[in-house]
Amino acid sequence: MTLWTIVDIAYNISLSICFFILMGLMLYVGRKGIKVKNKYGGISTIICSICLLIFGFYNLFIGFFHYPYNGFMVWWIGFNLLATWFFFLLIKRVINKLDLNNNEQDLNTSKKSILRRYVERLRSENPYREEITFKMEVIRKSFHLLGLLLVIGYFGFFILPPLIQLISDGVVILVHDIEPAYEFLWGDVSLFPYTIGDPLGLKHLTMMALIGALIFAIISDLIRILKGPEYSIFNFLTRSMLRHKEINATGPQIYIITGFVFSYMLYLAGLIEILPFFAGILIACLSDAAAALIGRKYGKHKVKLRSKDVKSVEGFLAGVIVAYIIGLIVVGPLYAVIGAIIFFLTDYFPVYTADNILNPIFIPVGIQIFIFLLGLPVGWF
Numbered sequence: 001m002t003l004w005t006i007v008d009i010a011y012n013i014s015l016s017i018c019f020f021i022l023m024g025l026m027l028y029v030g031r032k033g034i035k036v037k038n039k040y041g042g043i044s045t046i047i048c049s050i051c052l053l054i055f056g057f058y059n060l061f062i063g064f065f066h067y068p069y070n071g072f073m074v075w076w077i078g079f080n081l082l083a084t085w086f087f088f089l090l091i092k093r094v095i096n097k098l099d100l101n102n103n104e105q106d107l108n109t110s111k112k113s114i115l116r117r118y119v120e121r122l123r124s125e126n127p128y129r130e131e132i133t134f135k136m137e138v139i140r141k142s143f144h145l146l147g148l149l150l151v152i153g154y155f156g157f158f159i160l161p162p163l164i165q166l167i168s169d170g171v172v173i174l175v176h177d178i179e180p181a182y183e184f185l186w187g188d189v190s191l192f193p194y195t196i197g198d199p200l201g202l203k204h205l206t207m208m209a210l211i212g213a214l215i216f217a218i219i220s221d222l223i224r225i226l227k228g229p230e231y232s233i234f235n236f237l238t239r240s241m242l243r244h245k246e247i248n249a250t251g252p253q254i255y256i257i258t259g260f261v262f263s264y265m266l267y268l269a270g271l272i273e274i275l276p277f278f279a280g281i282l283i284a285c286l287s288d289a290a291a292a293l294i295g296r297k298y299g300k301h302k303v304k305l306r307s308k309d310v311k312s313v314e315g316f317l318a319g320v321i322v323a324y325i326i327g328l329i330v331v332g333p334l335y336a337v338i339g340a341i342i343f344f345l346t347d348y349f350p351v352y353t354a355d356n357i358l359n360p361i362f363i364p365v366g367i368q369i370f371i372f373l374l375g376l377p378v379g380w381f
Contacts, residue, residue, distance in 0.1 A: 004187035008067035012059065014074050019056030022218055023049045026250065029225050033248040041249020044354040048250060048258045051357075055211075058265060064211065065204035066193040068186045076212050080219050087233050088223065094119050095230070119230050127229045128242045136241050137296055143253060146213075147260075147285030151278050154206060164209070168194060168201035207264055214257045221250045252356045256284060259360030272368040275378050279330040280364030283323045283339050288359065291319025291347065311347075320344050327367075331378050335367050342366045 026049035033042025055064075063070065094115050112120075132140070153163040172194055175182050179189045194201035217234060224232035225248060234253070235242070242251070260281055266272045295315020303311050323343040327336025346358040371378055 002187075004067075004191070007187070008070070011067065011071040011074050012063060015064075015070050015077075016056040016060040018074070018077050018215075019052050019059065022215075022222075023052035023056065025222055025226075026052060026218070029222065029248060029250065032225075036248050038245065038247055038249055039352040040354065041245045041247065043352040044255055044357060045250045047353060047357055048254055051258050051262050055261065055265070058269075062269070064207050064265070064268070068192075069204055069208055071186065073208060073211060073215075077215055077219075080216055084219050084223055084233065087236075088227070088231050090115060091119060091231050098123075115236075118236055122230045127235075128244050128247050130244050132241060132243065137292060139238070140241050141289040141292055144256070144285035144289040147281045150206070150209075150260075151282060153209075154202070154278070162202065164205050165197070165202045168198065168205045169196050171205070172196055172198075172201070203268060207261070207268065210257065210261045210264055214254070214261055217253050217257055218250070221254055225250070252354060255354045255357035256360060259284065259357045262361050263364045266365070272364050273371070273378065275331050276335070276364040276367040276371065279327050279335070279339055279367060280362075281360050282326045282330065283343050283363050284356070284359035286326060287319045287323040287343050288347075288355065290322040291315040294318035316344065316347070319347060331367060332376075334374070334376060335370060335378065338367050338370050339363050 026045055030042045030045035030049060033039075033045060035042075058064070059070075065073075094113070098116070098119065152160070156162040156165075172192070173196075175189060175192050182189050182192075194204075220232045220234035224235050229235045229242060234251075263272065263277050263280055267274055267277045291311075292315065295312040295318070299312025299314045301313040303313055303316065320340050320343060323340040324336050327339035330336075331339070342363045343359060346355045346362055350358060
């Protein structure tokens with residue numbers, strides 16, 4: 001066993017330990033949410049923690065990607081922790097200054113820093129809202145476009161080549177260009193497992209992007225829950241678009257990215273195909289956004305769900321129609337019906353579980369099950 005083999009094992013174990021630690025924190029947060037009667041957020045957070053437990057074991061025994069990508073991911077986690085700690089200190093300093101000068105009225109807002117205005121706004125209003133404005137809903141749902149960007153990054157778009165493949169090839173070129181530095185940190189460059197145009201590099205870099213986004217979102221959201229919303233970098237960037245369902249619970253961005261990682265893990269394990277995976281995440285992203293926005297803007301016929309939430313017939317129709325159109329384009333007309341039906345079921349029936357985590361898991365798996373049972377071609381070619 002060589003030195004770099006030991007380093008590889010150490011990084012892999014470290015990454016799995018990170019998953020287990022985050023799992024424990026998420027489980028703690030989820031139980032807190034249930035205790036304060038936020039069953040929706042609490043149970044959804046616990047489901048995410050179970051997924052993280054599975055991720056930890058999968059990485060430990062199978063591995064999400066090869067060395068040195070597992071090492072890159074550990075470094076990314078360290079960078080996120082450092083950035084979170086630095087942001088925490090900045091906010092703490094602002095809060096301390098505000099507490100010292102709480103008797104002085106400073107009406108000149110133009111001289112105030114962005115962080116100070118941010119903290120003052122959070123202190124002057126409840127950041128957790130029962131209802132958010134339509135404009136904030138649009139901004140919130142715009143994050144769902146990340147699913148579309150992932151598809152473009154993986155497959156390309158007309159004359160645009162797959163961006164993730166270009167990045168993968170760029171990493172290979174960079175590694176060989178900085179060979180001395182690489183060999184000092186990571187070992188023999190000839191053992192680098194990826195090559196130019198390597199489809200495995202595309203697959204593993206996609207998983208790196210998904211897990212990297214999940215790690216950033218989770219760390220930022222945990223600090224929001226455990227210390228306060230003003231300490232969250234993600235909360236700062238999104239201008240505090242929080243709902244009551246996120247009190248002592250992680251946000252919807254955690255649910256949907258967790259679902260992405262889980263389904264993509266099934267793809268890497270050979271349990272589902274790539275087209276059902278992308279059909280699932282596009283339906284989860286775009287159909288949910290269409291249902292929410294059309295329902296808010298044009299919904300007049302209200303429907304009370306089993307979870308006691310109120311939605312609209314117009315929103316449901318918009319979501320199901322968009323789900324079918326996406327399925328029609330990606331997996332063909334028959335499997336599009338399956339995707340649309342699953343989207344409707346996960347949107348209407350769950351009482352205490354977020355559809356944001358159910359859709360990106362159940363839709364690809366459901367489509368794949370029918371592909372196996374029916375044995376009909378997928379897509380148009």
